[in-house]
Amino acid sequence: MSRQIANFGLSRLLIISALLALTVLILSSKYFVLAAIPSLAILATLVMSKRPQIGVYILIFMIPFGAFRKIMVGSTEINLAWLVAGGTFLIFLADRIIHKKSFRDLRNLVSLWLGLFFLIAIVSTWLSPHIAASIKDFKLWIAALLYIILVLALVPKQGFRKTVPKLIIISVAISTFLGNIDYLFGLSLFTEDHMGGDLTRNVGATIDPNNLSLMIIASMPIIMHGFLYAKRPISKLAYAMLLANAVLGIGLTFSRGGFLVFVVVSALIAFEFRHFFKVKFIGFILLGISVSLSAFVIIMPDTFWQRQTSLTSWEDSSLVRRASYLEVASDAFLERPLFGHGLDSFYQIYAQTQYAKIDKETGKILGRYAHNSYLEILVGTGIIGLIAFLMLLFTALKAFTIAKQRYLMANMKEEADFIACLRLFLFATLFYLLIFSETHHKFMLVGLALSQLALRYSQIDLIENKKNG
16 A cells, blocks of 8 residues: 555656646746646646546537637647647547547447548549649547547536537527628628628637528527526526527628528427417417517618628629539549549639639649539549548438437437537538538537437437336
8 A cells, every 4th residue: 555655656756847847848938928837737637637528628619610720839739629639539449548449439420421431531632633732521420539539438427318409509609690780780800701891790709691591591490499498487588588689691692502501400399399379379470470570670870781682693703603612523523433633622623624713923823612512522532432422411410310210219309409400500501511611620520420319329228218118
C-alpha cells in the first residue's frame, strides 16, 4: 500500500513538474498569452475523463458559430473545434483501451455504408487528376468519421433525449438572434453586404447566410416538438419565441432556395404532427397562421420580396449560374462515370470551363461549387460513390422510421414524436443540401449518428417498458 501511495505521489509530482516547465516555456516565448492553456488542458482532461460526452456537447454547440471557431495565434490559425474533437477522441480511445471496453457499439449499417463510401473515396482520390484538392477533402471526411464515432460512442440516453436537442435549438437560436438584432439595428457585426451594399443578409455567427438558413430550418422540427409537449405556459411561450426568432432569421438571410425549403419543411412538420390538430382548435390554428403570415409580410423589407420574385426570371444571374453547374456536372460525369474526378473536384473542373471568372485583384481564375452536395459527390466519386452515399442517408432515415414504429407499437407517443422530429431534422438538412455544397455538413453527421442512437435506445426503452408493464 505504501509503495502504491509513493508511486501515486511520484506520478503527481511528475505531472506538476511537467506542467510548470511547459508553462514557463510558453511564458518565455512569443506565445506567452497562451501560458494558461496547459493548466486548463489538465483541468479539462480531468473533467472529461469522468464525463467525456461533454466534449461532444461542446462540439455540437459550436456548429452554428463557424465564424468564431478559429483564432489566430501569431501567424498560426487554431481551430478550436479540432482541439476539442482531438482531445475528446484521445480520451475516448484511452478509456476503451485501458479498461478493455468493446467497440461493438460502433458496428451498425450506417458505419458499414460509410466505410464503403470511404473505400470508394480512396480509389477516387488515387485516380484523381486534382490530387491536392482531393486529399485535402479526404482529410475532412476522416474528421467527419471521427465526429460520428464520438457522437455514437459517448452520448448517453439522457443526452440523446434531452441535452443534444436543446443544444441544437439553443445554439442555432443564439446565432440567429445575433444576426436578427444586427440587421434591425444596423450594427454590421453579424450581417454581410451583397450586391455592392444594396442587400444586407443575416449570417449570424456563421460565415454564410445559406448555411445559417439551413441550420435554422433543420432546428425547427425540434423546436415544434418542444412547443407541443411543453407542460407549462412559460415553456410554450419560450418555444413560441424561438419559432418567431427562427422564422425572422430565415427571412433576413434572404435565401431564395432557403425560403422554398422552409415552406416544404413547414408542411412536413404540420403533416408529422397532424394528430395534435383537433377539429375544435382548427379555427384558432387558422387564426394564428393568418396573424403570423400578416406579421411576416409586414416585417419583411421590400428587398426580400424582390429576391423571391426573381426566382421566376431566367434573366437572374444566379439561375444562369445554376444551369451552368448542371451542364458542367453532366459533362464531368460522362467523362469519368464510375469513380469520378476525386473529392472536391467540381470547383477545379468549373475553373477550367468557359463559365469561370477571373479575380480582378489577383488575376486568378476562379471556380465555383455546384450549390448541390449530391452533384459534388457524383462528380467527385462517380455513380458508385453517389449510390453508396445515398444508401448511407437512406439507412439513417430508415433507422429513425424503425425506432418511431417501435415506440408507436408500445403506445409511447411522445417518444415516437421525438424520433419523428429528429428524422425531420436530418431530412431538412439533406433536402437543403440539394441547393448547398457541403458534403460533410455537421448537422448531417450529427443526424447520421443520432439515427443509430435512436435504434439503440428505442430497443432499451422497449425492454424496460415490458419489464415495467
